[in-house]
Amino acid sequence: xxxxxxxxxxxxxxxxxxxxxxxxxxxxxxxxxxxxxxxxxxxxxxxxxxxxxxxxxxxxxxxxxxxxxxxxxxxxxxxxxxxxxxxxxxxxxxxxxxxxxxxxxxxxxxxxxxxxxxxxxxxxxxxxxxxxxxxxxxxxxxxxxxxxxxxxxxxxxxxxxxxxxxxxxxxxxxxxxxxxxxxxxxxxxxxxxxxxxxxxxxxxxxxxxxxxxxxxxxxxxxxxxxxxxxxxxxxxxxxxxxxxxxxxxxxxxxxxxxxxxxxxxxxxxxxxxxxxxxxxxxxxxxxxxxxxxxxxxxxxxxxxxxxxxxxxxxxxxxxxxxxxxxxxxxxxxxxxxxxxxxxxxxxxxxxxxxxxxxxxxxxxxxxxxxxxxxxxxxxxxxxxxxxxxxxxxxxxxxxxxxxxxxxxxxxxxxxxxxxxxxxxxxxxxxxxxxxxxxxxxxxxxxxxxxxxxxxxxxxxxxxxxxxxxxxxxxxxxxxxxxxxxxxxxxxxxxxxxxxxxxxxxxxxxxxxxxxxxxxxxxxx
Amino acid sequence: xxxxxxxxxxxxxxxxxxxxxxxxxxxxxxxxxxxxxxxxxxxxxxxxxxxxxxxxxxxxxxxxxxxxxxxxxxxxxxxxxxxxxxxxxxxxxxxxxxxxxxxxxxxxxxxxxxxxxxxxxxxxxxxxxxxxxxxxxxxxxxxxxxxxxxxxxxxxxxxxxxxxxxxxxxxxxxxxxxxxxxxxxxxxxxxxxxxxxxxxxxxxxxxxxxxxxxxxxxxxxxxxxxxxxxxxxxxxxxxxxxxxxxxxxxxxxxxxxxxxxxxxxxxxxxxxxxxxxxxxxxxxxxxxxxxxxxxxxxxxxxxxxxxxxxxxxxx
Numbered sequence: 161x162x163x164x165x166x167x168x169x170x171x172x173x174x175x176x177x178x179x180x181x182x183x184x185x186x187x188x189x190x191x192x193x194x195x196x197x198x199x200x201x202x203x204x205x206x207x208x209x210x211x212x213x214x215x216x217x218x219x220x221x222x223x224x225x226x227x228x229x230x231x232x233x234x235x236x237x238x239x240x241x242x243x244x245x246x247x248x249x250x251x252x253x254x255x256x257x258x259x260x261x262x263x264x265x266x267x268x269x270x271x272x273x274x275x276x277x278x279x280x281x282x283x284x285x286x287x288x289x290x291x292x293x294x295x296x297x298x299x300x301x302x303x304x305x306x307x308x309x310x311x312x313x314x315x316x317x318x319x320x321x322x323x324x325x326x327x328x329x330x331x332x333x334x335x336x337x338x339x340x341x342x343x344x345x346x347x348x349x350x351x352x353x354x355x356x357x358x359x360x361x362x363x364x365x366x367x368x369x370x371x372x373x374x375x376x377x378x379x380x381x382x383x384x385x386x387x388x389x390x391x392x393x394x395x396x397x398x399x400x401x402x403x404x405x406x407x408x409x410x411x412x413x414x415x416x417x418x419x420x421x422x423x424x425x426x427x428x429x430x431x432x433x434x435x436x437x438x439x440x441x442x443x444x445x446x447x448x449x450x451x452x453x454x455x456x457x458x459x460x461x462x463x464x465x466x467x468x469x470x471x472x473x474x475x476x477x478x479x480x481x482x483x484x485x486x487x488x489x490x491x492x493x494x495x496x497x498x499x500x501x502x503x504x505x506x507x508x509x510x511x512x513x514x515x516x517x518x519x520x521x522x523x524x525x526x527x528x529x530x531x532x533x534x535x536x537x538x539x540x541x542x543x544x545x546x547x548x549x550x551x552x553x554x555x556x557x558x559x560x561x562x563x564x565x566x567x568x569x570x571x572x573x574x575x576x577x578x579x580x581x582x583x584x585x586x587x588x589x590x591x592x593x594x595x596x597x598x599x600x601x602x603x604x605x606x607x608x609x610x611x612x613x614x615x616x617x618x619x620x621x622x623x624x625x626x627x628x629x630x631x632x633x634x635x636x637x638x639x640x641x642x643x644x645x646x647x648x649x650x651x652x653x654x655x656x657x658x659x660x661x662x663x664x665x666x667x668x669x670x671x672x673x674x675x676x677x678x679x680x681x682x683x684x
Numbered sequence: 685x686x687x688x689x690x691x692x693x694x695x696x697x698x699x700x701x702x703x704x705x706x707x708x709x710x711x712x713x714x715x716x717x718x719x720x721x722x723x724x725x726x727x728x729x730x731x732x733x734x735x736x737x738x739x740x741x742x743x744x745x746x747x748x749x750x751x752x753x754x755x756x757x758x759x760x761x762x763x764x765x766x767x768x769x770x771x772x773x774x775x776x777x778x779x780x781x782x783x784x785x786x787x788x789x790x791x792x793x794x795x796x797x798x799x800x801x802x803x804x805x806x807x808x809x810x811x812x813x814x815x816x817x818x819x820x821x822x823x824x825x826x827x828x829x830x831x832x833x834x835x836x837x838x839x840x841x842x843x844x845x846x847x848x849x850x851x852x853x854x855x856x857x858x859x860x861x862x863x864x865x866x867x868x869x870x871x872x873x874x875x876x877x878x879x880x881x882x883x884x885x886x887x888x889x890x891x892x893x894x895x896x897x898x899x900x901x902x903x904x905x906x907x908x909x910x911x912x913x914x915x916x917x918x919x920x921x922x923x924x925x926x927x928x929x930x931x932x933x934x935x936x937x938x939x940x941x942x943x944x945x946x947x948x949x950x951x952x953x954x955x956x957x958x959x960x961x962x963x964x965x966x967x968x969x970x971x972x973x974x975x976x977x978x979x980x981x982x983x984x985x986x987x988x989x990x991x992x993x994x995x996x997x998x999x
Contacts, residue, residue, distance in 0.1 A: 303722075
C-alpha cells in the first residue's frame, strides 16, 4: 500500500512540475493573444490619454540641476529644466532660453540674448539674475565638473543679456550648455529653501514637480505657462521598477506606458507584439579592455597589450554577452558621439598571431586577474574576454568587484594591470569622453585611470577642445584615436543598446543615446 | 514581570549597539569612498577630498561611531549620503510597506500552513500527508523571483485581476504576499507536522483518548496547545527575517521597502542609511522576539508556574 502511495505522489509531483512549466511556455508562445488591459484599480496608471507612466530601474538622486550626475537623474531633470541652448532629439543644437549668442574674438566670452516673458513654475518671471545665479551655482557645484569644468563665471550684462566667461576656448561649450546641469531655475525659490529645492525645484521646463514618493515615483504635470506650446501629455509619472521582466509585464497590463532598458532577451517578443513598440539606438557608452599604462605587467611590456588586442573578438563578445544587441566600436569614441571617426581601422581579431606574439613576448605565464564591476553587462562581457585570453595562452581569471571597491582600487589607486570597464559620454561631443580620460592633466585619481601619459596625445586633445572649426576638431580626434590604437592604450569592444519599449499608441518614442526621455516630444 | 521586561530591554539595547558597531565598522572599512560615489567618476581629487572633510569621513572610526550613536539617541539618524534626505524620513516612508508585506506574507503562511501541518500529522502516511510533504518540498525549492513572475503573468497579465507591480492599492499586496507565503509555508507545515507528531506520542494524549475525549478535542485542545511553542517560534523567526526586507519580492513587484533600500545603500556606501535601516530592523526583530516571549507565558502556563515554584523554593 505504501509503495503505491509513494508512486502516486511521485507521479503527482511530475504533473505539478509539468503544469508550472506549461504556464510559462504558454504565455511566451502566444504574444498576439496576450491579454492587455489597463488596470483601472491603479490610480497612477494612464487614465485615458492624459497621462504617461515611465518606468526607470533606479531613482534620481536629486531634482536639482546642479546635482545631476547619473543618466537617470539627467533624464528626469531634462523634463523640469530648460537651458540657454537646447539639444533636439537628433542632436542639433538650437536656441533655448537664449534666442541668440555671440562669441568674443578669442572665443573665451559668450554673450547670450535672453528671451523675454519666460515664466517659472511658480508663475514668477525669469530674469537675468536668475540665469546668472543658476549658472554660477552649477559652476560652483562639484557634481557638474564634466559640464562646467571650462566655465569661469557668468555675469549680468543687462536685463536681457548675460555673459559667460570661459577659462579657455572650448569647442564643446554649446553641448555642455545644452545639458540639464546648466538648467535655469528660480533664484528666489532656491534661496527660500535650498535643501528643499532638491525635491521641489522651480524652473522653466515643460513639466513641473507635483510630488516625489521616495523609492516609488516622481510625479509631474505639464506647465500651462510654458514658453513654447504646453506639453501634449498632461500628467507625467516616473516610476521606479527595478526589474525589467516585471516592467515588461506591467507594460503589457497597461500599468506603465514606457519601459526604459527592457531586457535584450525580450526585444524579439516586444517587436512581435502589436500592442507594443520598441526603439533602440547605440548608447553613448562603450565597453573596453583597459591596461594600466604606467605600472604593472602590461605597462612594462607593450607587446602583451598587442597580444590582448589581437586576442579579443568583439563580435563573439557581442553575441555571447549581449545576444547580439549592440554595436561594435573600434575606437575610444562611441559610434553616436560627434566626431566619431568614420571608417576607422581598429584592431583585428587574430588569435594565431596573438599566440605567436605571446610566445615571443617573454611572458612568464603569471596568472592575470581581470577586475570588473558587478553591474550591468560588465560580468558577462568579462567572462567572454577571459575565455578569449585563455584561448591564446593567458592564465586569466575574473575578479568581480563591488562597484565602490572597483572605483577605489582601480579608478583611484590604480591597483590593476588589466580590467574591463565602460565609459559614458554625457554630451554629444567627443571631448566629453576623451579629454578627462586620456589627458595627462587628469592622470590618476579616477579620470585618466588608464594612466596614459603622452605629450602628443595631450597636444591633440588640447587642439581638439580649443578649436571652433569642426573639421579641425574631427581630424584631431581621429589622430588621437590612431595614437591610442598604436599605443594599445585600450581595446574597444562594443556599445550596448539603449532601448525603450512602449505602448504602441504613443507617438514620438525614440530611444536616446544617453537614456534621455524627453516627454515633451511624446503624444498619444 | 517588570524585572523581566527591564532585563529584556537592556539586553535588546546591548544587542542593537553591538550590531550597529559591527555594521558601521564593516561599512567604513570596506573599499569604496562615499565622497567619490556621490560626486561621480568625473570628479577631481580636490573636490573629493573637500567633500570627505565636509562629511567628517576623515575622523577616527570610533569618534564617528559614537558621534552617530549620540545623534541617534536624540532621534537624528543623519542624512543620506546619496539623496541628502533625512534617513528617518526615508525609513518611515518605506517601513509600512515592509511591515505590511511581512504581516500578510507570514500571516497567510501561518493561517494556511498550520492547519495543513495538523492535518498532515493526524493523517500521517496517508495520501494527504505524502502530497503535503511533496508540496512543501516543491514550495521550498521554487525561487521567489520565478514564482513571482509566474503569478504576475497569470493573474496580472492573463486574468487582469491584480496589478502587476506596486502597492498603490490593497490588491497590490496580493501577489507579493502569496509569493512570500508560499516560501514560508513549507517550513511552517513541516514544523507543525513534526511537533504535532511528537506531542501525539506523549502520555497525556493517550490519557485523553482513554478518557473518551473526541478526536477534535485531542488534536486541538490537548495536542496543538502543547505543540504551539515551536510553531510560534518558527513563525516569529520568519516574521523577523521578512522585516529585514524580502529583497527579491520587493524587486520583482517594485515595492519600495527596506530590503531594496538596504541593498541600494550598501552598494552606494550610504553609511547613514545602512546604519539607520539596520538599527530599525534590529530593533524590530528584538521587539518581535520579546513579544514572542510574552506570548509564551500566555500559551504555556508552566512558564509562570516554574517561576512561582522557584520563588517558593520548591525547585
